[in-house]
Structure formats: structure tokens, C-alpha cells
Amino acid sequence: MLWLNFLHFYQPANAEFYNIRKALDKSYWRFLVKKGRVELTGSAAYHGFLPLLPAEEVVRQVKVNERILRKYFGVSFKPTGFFLPEMAYTPAVAQIIKRLGYDWIILDEIAYGGNLKHRPVWGSFYIDKDSGLKVIFRNRELSSAYPPDKLKVVLKESVTSKSAALNEPLKVPAEIFVTATDAELYGLRHEDPTAELEKLAKIKGLKTLTLSKQLKAVGRKKLEKINIWPSSWESSPNEVKNKQPFNLWHDKSNKIHSDLWLLINLALGLGDRFKKDKNFYWYRWHLVRGLASCTLWWASARDFSKIFGPYAWSPDDIERGLEDLIRSVRSLNDTKTKKAKLEAEKYYLRIKKRIWKEHWKKHWQKTI
Structure with missing residues (x-):
């Protein structure tokens, strides 16, 4: 054996x-x-x-x-x-x-x-x-x-x-x-x-x-x-x-997922455009931490208790990744990033609101 x-x-x-x-x-x-x-x-x-x-x-x-x-x-x-x-x-x-x-x-x-x-x-x-x-x-x-x-x-x-x-x-x-x-x-x-x-x-x-x-x-x-x-x-x-094998990380019916991906793609795009930015190191430092799959996994709200796992909802863990994503955008120094920064802040605030609204209405003190 x-x-x-x-x-x-x-x-x-x-x-x-x-x-x-x-x-x-x-x-x-x-x-x-x-x-x-x-x-x-x-x-x-x-x-x-x-x-x-x-x-x-x-x-x-x-x-x-x-x-x-x-x-x-x-x-x-x-x-x-x-x-x-x-x-x-x-x-x-x-x-x-x-x-x-x-x-x-x-x-x-x-x-x-x-x-x-x-x-x-x-x-x-x-x-x-x-x-x-x-x-x-x-x-x-x-x-x-x-x-x-x-x-x-x-x-x-x-x-x-x-x-x-x-x-x-x-x-x-x-x-x-x-x-x-x-x-x-x-x-x-x-x-x-x-x-x-x-x-x-x-x-x-x-x-x-x-x-x-x-x-x-x-x-x-x-x-x-x-x-x-x-x-x-x-x-x-x-x-x-159904050719949707990655729903845990990108469920199109999950509004938090959708907004996170809008912010992720915006942040990634800025890196392509501003590679010579004097704060590029700090942009990358925050970006890679925000890109961790855990940020999205904890927003899936799936119940894994039957397979020795947790209930996949944690507003603190979602926020931790969210904070790094927005800080990656904020870190860039070039004034040409202003429009993208304002758009990123819009996504950021919308995600924050969705997280806590969903938490208190659907997940708080939920018994599984």
C-alpha cells in the first residue's frame, strides 16, 4: 500500500x-x-x-x-x-x-x-x-x-x-x-x-x-x-x-464578486500603463496581496462544513484584500491616474457597502 x-x-x-x-x-x-x-x-x-x-x-x-x-x-x-x-x-x-x-x-x-x-x-x-x-x-x-x-x-x-x-x-x-x-x-x-x-x-x-x-x-x-x-x-x-468551473471566485450572480473584478481589472490595467511610476514598487506590493484568491473565496458564501471546511463568508477577509487593491491604485503618483483613482474609489465604496449590508442581512449569526 x-x-x-x-x-x-x-x-x-x-x-x-x-x-x-x-x-x-x-x-x-x-x-x-x-x-x-x-x-x-x-x-x-x-x-x-x-x-x-x-x-x-x-x-x-x-x-x-x-x-x-x-x-x-x-x-x-x-x-x-x-x-x-x-x-x-x-x-x-x-x-x-x-x-x-x-x-x-x-x-x-x-x-x-x-x-x-x-x-x-x-x-x-x-x-x-x-x-x-x-x-x-x-x-x-x-x-x-x-x-x-x-x-x-x-x-x-x-x-x-x-x-x-x-x-x-x-x-x-x-x-x-x-x-x-x-x-x-x-x-x-x-x-x-x-x-x-x-x-x-x-x-x-x-x-x-x-x-x-x-x-x-x-x-x-x-x-x-x-x-x-x-x-x-x-x-x-x-x-x-456548465463551463463555469470557477464560480467560487467569479460568480456572475454575486455582486461583490462582480465589483471586485471591476476593481481588479482596473488596478491591473494601471500597472501596464504606469510601469515607470516612482511608486510602482508600492503599487505592486499592495496589488499582489489584493489579488490573492482568498479575497474572492471568502465572498462566495458557500457552506463547506460537510467537507471539513468553513462557511466561506468573512467580511474581514474580503475587506483585507479590498484594502490592498484600493491602496495599489492610490499608491501611483502620476497625475494621469486621477480619473482611474476616482473610478476605483467608486468601486471600493460600493463593495464596502455591499459587504456589510449582506453580512448583517444574510450572514450574521447564521447557523450552519
């Missing part, structure tokens, strides 16, 4: 510092990388939602992330794998990642067949016809809660965790288990008081590998070429079918 476990370590750059410090204190250390027990991948430095951003911005965020990795892990450090924020895939984004020198990505199983019925062979890599990237798929069901709890059920071991006990045994037709979750599940958002992770580690015959080592292990086989569906790790089958 083999467990391939991908962990997404991330806190928004504009999050409260104590949250970042807490996550860092409970995260990995460099010696794990040196020992080969942890493999790092590339990603977008500020967790922008790549399918909805211009190609230039995608490249910029990837290269910033590469500089950060080289700073802490050596000038020759270059990962071969890449994590698309929110596992949000489109052919255009995948082609950019391939051009930047990456070899493989991990996606949610829904990207394989566009639904949750046609499933990949777990642990196998495929070739994306559009980009040439190698792709491995995570098992959504195993990843929908704390994976050690789910795996204990699958392996028919004694389950003491409440979150796992509520689930029926899973039908996994292979002895390779591929999971991918936020790393904060391990010790930050979920404490694991019954030490299910440690129990898994003691199971004889359950091995682990990094994804690159798994790719090397299967690399002698001819990989199947497939078409991959645009999707994210939270896309529903209906959203994929």
Missing part, C-alpha cells in the same frame, strides 16, 4: 501576523527537504487565481516564488512539480507553467473526466495533451477531511476520531491513495487528539513517496495522453458541465 500525500502550505501575505507565525511554527523545516522527506513544488507567490489573471501576472508571480525558494534553499534550487493555487487548471495556464520549465502538476480528480464518476488510476501519471505536463490526480473523497481519519476507515482500522466515525467506509479500488489538502489541517486547523497520523505511521506495509519519486517509479511506462477539464479542487460536476 502506498500513500502519496500532497500538502499545500499557505497563509495570505496580508493575513494577521500571528496567524502566519502560528502556521510557520507548526510547519516543515529545511532539514526535511535536504533529507528528501519533503519535496517542494513551484507555485504562484501570492496565491493569485491564475486562470482569471493576465499571462504576464501569472509569469511574474511564478518567478517571484522561484526567487523566494532560491533565497532559502540555494541558488540552484528548481522544483520539477508545480501547484496551481486552488488546483485551478486551464490549458492556457498549464502551457505557461510548462514553458517556465516545470514537469508535472497535481489536480483534483474532477479534472480527469469532468465529473466524479470517471476516475483516474490512482497513483498514475498522465500527459496533458494541451501543455505536455505530466499530471497526477488526487482522490477528492479521501481529501475531503483529515486524510489520516479517512485512511483509517479505508484500511478498516479502529476509528476514534469523530470526523471519521461519521463517514461510511470508502470504496477505493486500489492500494495507492493520493490525497491533497491544506497543510494547516495537520496541527493548526485540526489537532488530531487521538494521533491518527501516528497510528498510520505504524501500519506495516503502508509506504509513502514524494510525487517526483512516484513519477520516477512509473516513468518506464508509456503515459496516456488525455484532455483535461478546466476545473479547481472545489468545482462541482454541474459547474464543470
Whole structure:
């Protein structure tokens, strides 16, 4: 039996510092990388939602992330794998990642067949016809809660965790288990008081590998070429079918989303026009923080409690991203930006009003 476990370590750059410090204190250390027990991948430095951003911005965020990795892990450090924020895939984004020198990505199983019925062979890599990237798929069901709890059920071991006990045994037709979750599940958002992770580690015959080592292990086989569906790790089958796989971040019926995208596109456009502005550094500093996918995710008002997640509504988190977006526009010094500044302020005030009106009318003290 083999467990391939991908962990997404991330806190928004504009999050409260104590949250970042807490996550860092409970995260990995460099010696794990040196020992080969942890493999790092590339990603977008500020967790922008790549399918909805211009190609230039995608490249910029990837290269910033590469500089950060080289700073802490050596000038020759270059990962071969890449994590698309929110596992949000489109052919255009995948082609950019391939051009930047990456070899493989991990996606949610829904990207394989566009639904949750046609499933990949777990642990196998495929070739994306559009980009040439190698792709491995995570098992959504195993990843929908704390994976050690789910795996204990699958392996028919004694389950003491409440979150796992509520689930029926899973039908996994292979002895390779591929999971991918936020790393904060391990010790930050979920404490694991019954030490299910440690129990898994003691199971004889359950091995682990990094994804690159798994790719090397299967690399002698001819990989199947497939078409991959645009999707994210939270896309529903209906959203994929209706060609709206990214509704969590851009729902056209969500007025806050619509106004945020008006402000985002205005801010991005100013950067193209005023690259020589003396305050361009501060424009970028605020912009990338405002572009984090979390700003939009927290405005979706989706209920994820059934899959070990929160109710996706947080006016404070929306505002945090909103403040950085407006400050990016305000930072520019050129007098020619005045008209755009006034337009941005209009969007800003309208969004602020919508956030708190919706909060008090629909979400305040809501029981889920």
C-alpha cells in the first residue's frame, strides 16, 4: 500500500501576523527537504487565481516564488512539480507553467473526466495533451477531511476520531491513495487528539513517496495522453458541465464578486500603463496581496462544513484584500491616474457597502 500525500502550505501575505507565525511554527523545516522527506513544488507567490489573471501576472508571480525558494534553499534550487493555487487548471495556464520549465502538476480528480464518476488510476501519471505536463490526480473523497481519519476507515482500522466515525467506509479500488489538502489541517486547523497520523505511521506495509519519486517509479511506462477539464479542487460536476468551473471566485450572480473584478481589472490595467511610476514598487506590493484568491473565496458564501471546511463568508477577509487593491491604485503618483483613482474609489465604496449590508442581512449569526 502506498500513500502519496500532497500538502499545500499557505497563509495570505496580508493575513494577521500571528496567524502566519502560528502556521510557520507548526510547519516543515529545511532539514526535511535536504533529507528528501519533503519535496517542494513551484507555485504562484501570492496565491493569485491564475486562470482569471493576465499571462504576464501569472509569469511574474511564478518567478517571484522561484526567487523566494532560491533565497532559502540555494541558488540552484528548481522544483520539477508545480501547484496551481486552488488546483485551478486551464490549458492556457498549464502551457505557461510548462514553458517556465516545470514537469508535472497535481489536480483534483474532477479534472480527469469532468465529473466524479470517471476516475483516474490512482497513483498514475498522465500527459496533458494541451501543455505536455505530466499530471497526477488526487482522490477528492479521501481529501475531503483529515486524510489520516479517512485512511483509517479505508484500511478498516479502529476509528476514534469523530470526523471519521461519521463517514461510511470508502470504496477505493486500489492500494495507492493520493490525497491533497491544506497543510494547516495537520496541527493548526485540526489537532488530531487521538494521533491518527501516528497510528498510520505504524501500519506495516503502508509506504509513502514524494510525487517526483512516484513519477520516477512509473516513468518506464508509456503515459496516456488525455484532455483535461478546466476545473479547481472545489468545482462541482454541474459547474464543470456548465463551463463555469470557477464560480467560487467569479460568480456572475454575486455582486461583490462582480465589483471586485471591476476593481481588479482596473488596478491591473494601471500597472501596464504606469510601469515607470516612482511608486510602482508600492503599487505592486499592495496589488499582489489584493489579488490573492482568498479575497474572492471568502465572498462566495458557500457552506463547506460537510467537507471539513468553513462557511466561506468573512467580511474581514474580503475587506483585507479590498484594502490592498484600493491602496495599489492610490499608491501611483502620476497625475494621469486621477480619473482611474476616482473610478476605483467608486468601486471600493460600493463593495464596502455591499459587504456589510449582506453580512448583517444574510450572514450574521447564521447557523450552519
